[in-house]
Amino acid sequence: xxxxxxxxxxxxxxxxxxxxxxxxxxxxxxxxxxxxxxxxxxxxxxxxxxxxxxxxxxxxxxxxxxxxxxxxxxxxxxxxxxxxxxxxxxxxxxxxxxxxxxxxxxxxxxxxxxxxxxxxxxxxxxxxxxxxxxxxxxxxxxxxxxxxxxxxxxxxxxxxxxxxxxxxxxxxxxxxxxxxxxxxxxxxxxxxxxxxxxxxxxxxxxxxxxxxxxxxxxxxxxxxxxxxxxxxxxxxxxxxxxxxxxxxxxxxxxxxxxxxxxxxxxxxxxxxxxxxxxxxxxxxxxxxxxxxxxxxxxxxx
Ligand code: ADP
Numbered sequence: 001x002x003x004x005x006x007x008x009x010x011x012x013x014x015x016x017x018x019x020x021x022x023x024x025x026x027x028x029x030x031x032x033x034x035x036x037x038x039x040x041x042x043x044x045x046x047x048x049x050x051x052x053x054x055x056x057x058x059x060x061x062x063x064x065x066x067x068x069x070x071x072x073x074x075x076x077x078x079x080x081x082x083x084x085x086x087x088x089x090x091x092x093x094x095x096x097x098x099x100x101x102x103x104x105x106x107x108x109x110x111x112x113x114x115x116x117x118x119x120x121x122x123x124x125x126x127x128x129x130x131x132x133x134x135x136x137x138x139x140x141x142x143x144x145x146x147x148x149x150x151x152x153x154x155x156x157x158x159x160x161x162x163x164x165x166x167x168x169x170x171x172x173x174x175x176x177x178x179x180x181x182x183x184x185x186x187x188x189x190x191x192x193x194x195x196x197x198x199x200x201x202x203x204x205x206x207x208x209x210x211x212x213x214x215x216x217x218x219x220x221x222x223x224x225x226x227x228x229x230x231x232x233x234x235x236x237x238x239x240x241x242x243x244x245x246x247x248x249x250x251x252x253x254x255x256x257x258x259x260x261x262x263x264x265x266x267x268x269x270x271x272x273x274x275x276x277x278x279x280x281x282x283x284x285x286x287x288x289x290x291x292x293x294x295x296x297x298x299x300x301x
Contacts, residue, residue, distance in 0.1 A: 003036020004135035006088035042251020047290035051075035114143035244283035
């Protein structure tokens, strides 16, 4: 995994405070977050052997983020400490009605560099897969994808948060995993139903991506590759908090693919992991274990 590590500082509030307003009565909690770290933990709990390439500060948040990753068995030898920038932080308000408002200070994440990728090149070359997102600089993602491509290591890119992407990056990607918003930004096609999902996938494939897995929230995911396209339905669960559903999906997907499951089975496994995660609060705390995922799949045959 190459990507971000943040600490989420969350206040549950009666409603989102307005500009200039001080709102009392909140309840505070903090949790490890950041798309890179979330996906690393999602993959590790799904049964994968995972190394994270990331950058945090020399502050207490960075210290705690690394400790948490270690606890989940993630190899942190390529999580670099930045002497100049603070660790990434997200300040999150969650209102009673589920609405949220988030501000992110990327800090050290913005300084994860192609030189860092160079230091981690051995780890990338030895991997079954490389997974990246877009919360770290694009030049770094491209550098990592180039190292992987040269070594014959397939690259999964989760293009989140939504951002336009150059074809020279898309050409390096084996599997692209946008959600509906990201697919729309990348293709201009509003993904409302299956036919639109098919068109969006075809457009992305025409830009050089081999396989597209378009996640569709509770509906599951739409899968398109050279062999054809199909819907892989999601699982019905009682949703509590959809934060990081996409991250857990990508983490679990990468493990299933590294284990050489078929694409359809891998997406089903990822749908199950993500469905379990939306029944729980928080980002990394919501990631299910391999045993939980398999038990869930056993029940839903
Ligand atoms: P993101 O979290 O990036 O916005 P999605 O909302 O598409 O992405 O969710 C990613 C995956 O999480 C889906 O493909 C699905 O497997 C699962 N998922 C999301 N929301 C639900 C839900 N309400 N019920 C069951 N599964 C869900």
